[in-house]
Amino acid sequence: MKAEILQLLREQEGYVSGQDICRRLSVSRTAVWKCIRQLKEEGYRIEAVQNRGYLLVQSPDRVTAEEVSSLLKTEWAGHPVIFLEKTDSTNNEAKRLAEAGAGHGTLVIAEEQEAGKGRRGRGWSSPAGTGIWMTLLLKPDFSPSRASMLTLVAAMAVERGIRAATGLETGIKWPNDVVTGGKKVCGILTEMSAEPDLINHVVIGIGINANTEEFPEEIGSRAASLYLETGKRVKRGAVVARVLEAFEAYYRIFLETTDLSALRAEYETRLLNKNETVCVLEPGREWKGTALGIDSLGRLLVKPADPSAGGVKTVESGEVSVRGVYGYV
């Protein structure tokens, strides 16, 4: 109920009377009063004025289930929100919940990951309180062969969500890094559990450096945070909400054809590699070319620089590594 009260306080202009809250949520005055007290204890500044009611003056930068849910305007993404102060990795937690029966749209979010995961078994630094460490659980009805495209859908959602919440100019480095000012601000780790012809579940782990003030030296030249780029602290809950709303919108379009044909044009407007030289690292050989965009399956289209190498090639993630020739992006 805390989430509903928060949402009422947010949506209402000016004061909301206790009576009004009771009537709208069909609960007692005592129940409302208890929730308000709890919210204050959690760091919400709520003014209570006799004969006028309650006013939300300030919210803490928290990613609790109440905070996220009260900001969220989605049909299924983020329903429910499972908040944990600490977990090994939100992907692992989401997988465990999926095996135990959690449904499509469940969001797992933690203040801290003790064993945050990057792609290919790498780690992902996830200190408490500064970042957005979350995993969206999906139980799609399409073929496992289609699932890898979801990672591009997620990149689009993060890119749009961050832009909507902060105004920051961001872009995508193929296939799924979200980049601002030449540095990576978000990593995405998509994992799937499947039978040969059926998806059990997909977990999409999203790690956004939000209010990080400083990075370890070894990654500082490649990592950005929303705070360091904008100079302002963000309310992480709002970023989460905007990302999930964007995901839901893009996912709906994705489902129409179960591929990226309808999203491709928009993806390409955010694609930082587009018309840039990329270096394709295949096992045993390396070649340069110009990235033209993606095809409807999310593969990168690259025109080889060497005219004798023939026409445009489709490059699959995993078979190759793509680097811009001028540094990281």
Added chain:
Amino acid sequence: MKAEILQLLREQEGYVSGQDICRRLSVSRTAVWKCIRQLKEEGYRIEAVQNRGYLLVQSPDRVTAEEVSSLLKTEWAGHPVIFLEKTDSTNNEAKRLAEAGAGHGTLVIAEEQEAGKGRRGRGWSSPAGTGIWMTLLLKPDFSPSRASMLTLVAAMAVERGIRAATGLETGIKWPNDVVTGGKKVCGILTEMSAEPDLINHVVIGIGINANTEEFPEEIGSRAASLYLETGKRVKRGAVVARVLEAFEAYYRIFLETTDLSALRAEYETRLLNKNETVCVLEPGREWKGTALGIDSLGRLLVKPADPSAGGVKTVESGEVSVRGVYGYV
């Protein structure tokens, strides 16, 4: 060490002296004596004769780690064997072990599954003591798109393993049911955990009705057991060993091309659907044709009965259901 002693007793003709065992395994007489006593307690009949040594007279029908390991002639498949008297499902247990770091080749085997799983969320009846309920964990280095073929490799291994251990005439119903006398004797449930371009792990669950004496009425017309078909009880450990040995051999061939091109001919000699009429159930339409075999990716090749429907079609598991027109097989 029990496994090593069992193996020595099995491989030796006639009696094996205690001294010989000590020397070969570099252990003390007391240690050997303790192991022999434990093995006897577990149901092994071992004769001990002064000045001659030990003779294994009879083994119990168990699938313990010692029993399976002592029978196994493989390089990696079944190393180690993790035995459990009871678990929810060996696939689930193998997945948990994989997440915790268990390696390629680990075998999980249980006397009883409390929540045995079939394909597509169906259950799999797994009573204690009569069946072979096991899962082989793989951590392959190839693309996730190749993994679904492993289920056909597993079917080949089970079919050959059962034949080697029992002499029973068996065959495969595409893609992966092992059938004898027109009834299903084994089900295979392959599950994968993957990133878009990288396999975390594959678990291949194999359920073989071994010494089952009776089936529930509702599945009796479709289910067979090795005991009911041969009239003889099998030593389950021996069946497990033969299946794993066959899997290792077929897997090696599979890895050469990471597809079924080199296994296809052998698969087709065991394919019961071959040259038979099959009914292909696509969403919204149904058609009949003759199954000709499989292609190098494991898809069924079907020549439509309707001449106007064009040439041979490739049928993917999951997109369709294939039924023989004359009953179950």
